[in-house]
Amino acid sequence: MSMDTKIIESPNQKRHNPILRFLHLCGISYVYLFIFTSQFSPLEGIYKNGVLWLCKNVFQQQKVEYIKMTGSGDTTLDYWVVVVNICLAAVAALVILLADKKQRTFKDLRWFTVVVARYYVAMIMISYGFAKLNNGQFPANSIGRLEEKVGDMSPMGVVWTMMGASSGYTFVSGLLETIGGLLLLFRRTKTFGALFSMTVMINVALLNFFYDVPVKIFSSHVVLFCVFIVSGDAIALYRFFILHQPSQLRFQKRTADKRWKRVTLIVLKGLVVAYFILTSSPVLFYTAPAVPMEGAYTVEEFMMNNKEIPSCSQDSAGWKKLIISHSGRAGIVLNNDSTKTFKGVIDTGKNTLILRKTEPDNPYAYLHYHVQKDSIIFTGNIGRDSVRIKTTRKKKEDYKLNKRGFHWINEYPFNR
Known part of the structure; x- marks a missing residue:
């Protein structure tokens, strides 16, 4: 993580084929461009606005817009960012190729870029892994989700429902992502960590592609970054796994010429690792607020x-x-199967439910509820009309998807 370190390698350095070296430099340049312009970078907004200007004024793509805070990483502008990054990476590679004909900096540049890439992927893996350990990314299915018909769900909704239905599977998924990220933080385990993370992320990328989850670009890049990290060991891995020949991974030991530099590197690495963990850990302690009268x-x-x-x-x-699925919200299904959503204010002390539209002083319904043995009675007014509504309540634990649970022994498949 320092340009003042030295690489201990064989003095016999082989010169690379110019075309292969150009492609390699393209990959190296692209790594930096993606990191500095992706969703975790503070430069993302500035860069996207620059690409948007190019789209409208150079490429004449007037319909392209910078849509913020949609949760989608696969907008039209995002694909244009990929195209622009590829072009800029090619230009940067050509400049480096012409300026460094003797290949004096190529080895150091590649080594340093692998370090940057593996720390970046480690940050992503730890961040998403921690989010799954406590159901942060995939919380338990809400009442609204459980009430939705499978045939009416979006493909993405099916994935979120599947993950939310099993906290155990979600936890293991997060644990695997976290392990992959931690392995990438150390040189001795970087190759195993990259292979491990790549295996985990290929499954994530496939879900994103085939269930229309709009994180296809980002997840694909994480997989490609893992490929880039292990590319230096490709020959050794091929010999070992395919040819079944004795092989050894390259381990580039790095030494600093002064003790204070070695200590600085160790402290810097410790701070980086601590930053990754501390910034990702708050989600581990998050507890979703209880929803009064949920059902x-x-x-x-x-x-x-x-x-x-x-x-x-x-x-x-x-x-x-x-x-009543979320705090502060409520929905009703009318007899004609149309739906309406309201702001729901529940006072458990007074046993009241107020359904409001947009105007806070104009409630749609003001109801008192009374819990009986097998039913809940709502009485009050909807507008100027008096109402009495007798209902039966279904809680989360009453749904088959939630109450089936895990069974070691199944004489017959429980699939109905």
Whole structure:
């Protein structure tokens, strides 16, 4: 991690084929361009605005926009960023190739870039790994998700539902990502760490591609970074795994000429590792707030102005279901199967539920609830109409997806 260190290698250095060296330098340049312009970089916004200007004024792509905070890393502009990065990497490689004809800095540049790449991938793996250890990235399925029909889910929703249904699988996934990241932090385990991380991330990338999760560009780059890290050991790995010949991975031992430099490198590495862990660890201690009266309330009887509105009437005034899935929000399914979402204010002390639209002083419904043995009764007003709504509540643990659990022995597949 310092340009003042020396590489202990054989004095017989082989000159590289110019074309292969150019391609190698393209890869090295691209690594820096991606790191400095990706979603974790403070320069991302500035760089994307520059690419956006190129799209509109040079490439005449007037429809391209910089869409912020969508959760998607696969926007049209993101693909243009990849194209621009490839072009800039080729230019940078050509400049280095012409300026360093004797290849004096090539070895050091490649070594340093591998260090940068493995620390970057380590940061990504630890960050995403920690997020899965405590269900941060894939929380348990909400009532709203459990009520959604499988056929109406998006492909991405299917993945989130699958992961949210099993905290054990999510935990192991996060643990594997964390292990891969930690292995990349040390030179002796970097090759194993890159292979390990690549195996884990290939599965992630495949899910992103085939379930339309808009992180395809980013996850693919993490896999490619792992390939770049192990590229220097490709021949040794080929000999060992394919030819079954004795082989040895290259270990470039680095020494500093002064003790204070060695101590500085050790301290710097410790600070970097501590930074990765500390910035990723808050999610380990996050606990989602409890949702008062959480559940799906199926309407058994809906009385408005002392007149029953049957669920089969298709009357938009009647309710089929009340869903309280998140704190501060509530939704209703009407008899005609249309849905409405409201701000839901629940006071468990007064046993009240207020459903509001956008205007805080104009509630859609003001209801009192009373819990009986097998049902919950809501009474109050919807607008100017008085209502009495008899419901049965379904909690998270009542859904088959949640209550089935794990079984060592299955005489028959439980698949219905």
